[in-house]
Amino acid sequence: MKNLILVCIAAFALTSCFEDRDDTAVSGGDIKDFVWKGMNAVYVYxxxxxxxxxxxxxxxxxxxNYLNSFESPEELFESLIYEEQTIDEFSIIVPDYIQLEQVLQGTSLSNGMRFGLVRLPNETSDIIGYVRYVSPNTDAAASGVIRGMIFNRIDDTILTENNFSDLLSATTYTIGLADYDNGGTPDEREDDVISSNTTEITLTKAEFTENPILTHNILNISGSTIGYLMYNNFRIGDANLNELNAIFSEFQSAGVSDLVLDLRYNGGGSVSTAIWLSSMITGQLTGDVFFKQKWNSEIQASREQNDPASLESRFVDQMIKRDSDNNITYQQNINSLNLSKIYIITTGSSASASELVINGLIPHIDVVQIGGTTRGKPQASITIYDSPNLGRQNANPNHRYAMQPLIYESENANGFSEYYDGLGPSLGFSISENFDDLGELGNEEERLLAEAIADITGLSRAAITEQRPVKHFDHKRFEHPFIYDMFDDRPLIFNKLNP
Structure with a gap:
């Protein structure tokens, strides 16, 4: 997909965008020149x-003179972003594309503790962290960190809105655990009390490549065979695709009739993988439109004239990857479930390719979205480099700057695309995680998964409540003033891309 996009850009965009620009160096500097020309060539807005x-x-x-009016490439880049607070909060520029590439491929310095941060009730700046999950084969896993742990100190320093970035970006740090008392009113936060305890755990980051598949299982409940998959990033590596396809083969063999796809912490990734996963969920839709691309007017007009079919991405029955010479480098038949209904778990951390799956499936099958409203990113992005065709090859050796701008918006087969405020849960299925009582991921009693199981099996809400207290909230409840931006231990330069 990446190579195809770059070919399109080179063929349709660069000629017009760079006309009347000579090749002499400008006093504004090579990097600023790259920033303007790159954004001029591909930016969707x-x-x-x-x-x-x-x-x-x-x-x-x-x-x-225009380039020289900006003190840095970053300042120039930010000046070219369209409505950063509401429409494009995702385009980024980085000074080192090596680090960007590693993060996009799932590799970063990590201790394996994935967490969120929330403001303390009745406090102005103090915050606490809670462990969302722990990646296997990491220091956090070896050190006994588990989902649901709460911490309020790093190296004996109380966490605040002003210091958490510095404290949590250290290679080695010690978390101080805390006890959470909800005062017997789990629906209210104002009377909650957080108390430090004596347990401390020292964690050290190391280079780590995360498996996007955290867990999966098959649940046989009340005559229903339910597949569950927690998928945390849309990777495009061969091994990742093989494992994902193998899981759907396992689901096939077990006779899975209902699927719960857990995307609650999935911030996105490869568009191609989103297409392939959606084709695994279905199978009966091969050849139908999954989504359509909307580029800036210049690229859109060129593609409509020269290759209109390239503006539509369709459901497929094979995963195929090609190199820059169009040679096939990977090919697998897709294992599909032919489902006409799916349950998808989301939170405010579900974004981009996760939302693409939801929006792309909605015109074709029944999508029951459970949890919270998603982040709101209907756009795709790509890494562009300072090279003649904006690709990695022949990149300027004098610097490592790269950009990850939004390049097109996606709309589903019904023409819907502008979900900048996110995709809300299905009516009656708005339910939050309680960070002080998260439950075990993949366990049938975990609150969000249990909600899907209740609907699949036909158990009444009352019956489920008797077995396991389930609290339903409007999604805005999850975004009350005590909730702070979600965070994990990816490098801080990528917070804007995927907090």
Missing amino acids: KDNIADLSNDRFDSSETYS
Whole structure:
């Protein structure tokens, strides 16, 4: 997919975008030149940014003066972003594309503790962390960290909104655990009390490549065979795809009739993998439109004229990857369940490719979305480099800057795309995680999974409540003022991309 996009950009965009630009160095610097030309070439909201217009500059001197008016490449980049607070909070620029590539491939310095942060009730700046899950084969797993642990100190320093970034970005740190007392009113936070205890755990980060499949199992409940898959990132590596496809083969063999896809912590990833996963869920839709691409007007017009079929992504029955010469490098038949209904668990951390799966499936099958409203990212992005065709090959050896701009919006077969505020849960299925009582992921009594099971098996809400207290909230309850931005131990430069 990445190579195909770059070919499209080279063929349809660069000629017009770089016309009347000579190849002499400008005084604004190579990096700023790359920033403007790259955004001019591919940015999906180019039409909305006057400074990205092809006729913005009447001479090289005017262009040079414009670049020189910015103190840094980052300042120039930020000036070109469209409605950063509401529409594009995801485009980023990085000074080292090696680190960016590693993170996008799932590799980073990590101790394996994936966590969220929340404000303390009745406090102005103090916060606590809670463990969402622990990646296997990491220091956190070896050290006994488990989902649901709560911590309020790092190296004996109380966590606050002002210090958490510095404290948690250290390679080695010690978490101090805390006890949480909800005062007997789990639906209210104002009377909650957090008390430090004496348990401390020292964690050290190391280079780690996370498996996007955290857990999966098959549940046989009340005559229903239910598949469960917790998928935390849309990876495109061969081994990741093989494992994902093998799980669906396992589901097939077990006669799975209902599937719960857990995307609650999945911030996105490969668009191709989103298409393939959706094709594994279905199977009866091969050839039907999964989603359509909406680029900036220049690229859109060129593609509509030269290759209109490339603007539509369809359900498939094979996973195929190709190299830059269009040679097949990976090919697998897809194992599909042919489902007409699916249950998908989401939170505010579900974004991008996760939302693409939901939105793309909705016109074709019944999608029951359980949990909270998703992040709101209907756009795709790509890494572009300072090279003649914006690809990795022949990148400028004088620096390692790269950009990850949004390049198109996706709309489903019904034409719906602008879910900037996120995709809300299905009516009657809005339910939050309680960070002080998270439950075991994949366990049939975990609150969000239990909600799906109740609907699948036909058990009444009353019957489920008798077995396991389930609290239903409007999704805004999950976003009350005490909830702080979700966070994990990916490098801080990527917080904007995937907090």
